[in-house]
Amino acid sequence: MADEKVETKEKVEVKAEAPKTETKTEERQEHRGGYGGRSSGGGRFGGRGGFRSRSVLPSLAHGKVGVAHVFSSRNNTIITITDLTGGEIIARGSGGMVVDSDREEGSPYAAMRATAKAAEIAVRKGITRIRVKIRAPGGHGEKTPGPGAQAVVRALARSGLRIERIEDVTPVPTDTTKRPGGRRGRRV
Helix, strand or coil: CHHHHHHHHHHHHHHHHCCCCCCHHHHHHHHHCCCCCHHHCECCCCCECCCCCHHHCHHHHCCEEEEEEEEECCCCEEEEEECCCCCCEEEEEEHHHHCCCHHHCCCHHHHHHHHHHHHHHHHHCCEEEEEEEEECCCCCCCCCCCCHHHHHHHHHHHCCCEEEEEEECCCCCCCCCCCCCCCCCCCC
16 A cells, blocks of 8 residues: 555656646647737738637637628618638528518518527527628629618527627728619619
């Protein structure tokens, strides 16, 4: 019995004396050559490219983060919930999926029901926080979102998702966009 205790102590001592290994973050920083500057490489234009530490990613810090892409026009509201990169669609819905008549597709009620369905799926898949990107038709069309946009934000908040930010990503032309039908419009 006494021999076993000695062996156990020796094993503990050996473990304590083992050299400390570098963390993955330190290895990755060494790999990319430190911070900042063109020499750090990684990106196309010499930014802080290279590997990123997993602990820095926002999706892992306090639950998963999703992005709600909302297209809201007078005639319909389409919501798509994706991951942060936008590459994987987690849930989607539209006003036309939840109402019967075409004229109700753009209504706030249809937008609210479509968002509630999509948000429920997203919560089941582990999304806890969400960033909202609202888009109107833009270009030569309406620059303001339709009536369903506000209902979408309210429905997302009610579903238990924490809204991080809301931004307008409507495409607005910097010069002019040629209108369909030409300058004088469609002649009937």
